[in-house]
Amino acid sequence: GENVEQHPSTLSVQEGDSAVIKCTYSDSASNYFPWYKQELGKGPQLIIDIRSNVGEKKDQRIAVTLNKTAKHFSLHITETQPEDSAVYFCAASTGGNTGTASKLTFGTGTRLQVTL
């Protein structure tokens, strides 16, 4: 089955700096890659996603890149703010291009701390 690895497990940056979180996946059939932000005591919140027919996607301060050949994808957060502090999870599924909801396989998470 699919295996998703995520690095680093913890990341500390100063406010205003950029943060990068990287994930690799094993199943070449995976075609949908969402990123979730989870704050303490809450459920994961979708912040951005990318499908395998796209190499990069941006939404304000957040961007995601996908390298299908190398089977890795990354989350980039620019101009970090204290409210960006949370645990971030990457995930992969095979449901993307088929339009069928499919199970998500998650990475182990990255705890991002943005310091003043």
Added chain:
Amino acid sequence: DAGVTQSPTHLIKTRGQQVTLRCSPKSGHDTVSWYQQALGQGPQFIFQYYEEEERQRGNFPDRFSGHQFPNYSSELNVNALLLGDSALYLCASSRDRGDTQYFGPGTRLTVL
């Protein structure tokens, strides 16, 4: 537009007992997936329901079962609780022809 809701928020049970958790999907969504999130880990897929049937299942024992109702809401049942079942149980909803899953706040289950 109401998001995904789950009840109860917290639950404490003892070993051997049975528990039922509930989920109402986001408006317009007909597919419900359940995940288990142990402390410090990523969510693990339990199963997915569509049209009142289990469509996909992860590596969880038969003690974990579910149900989906005609209004698309869903229940997760766990029998013969073990200490290791202590976790945050998350429900996610999606449209059948959509891959984006939206999560609820979760139910924190503690087994003593």
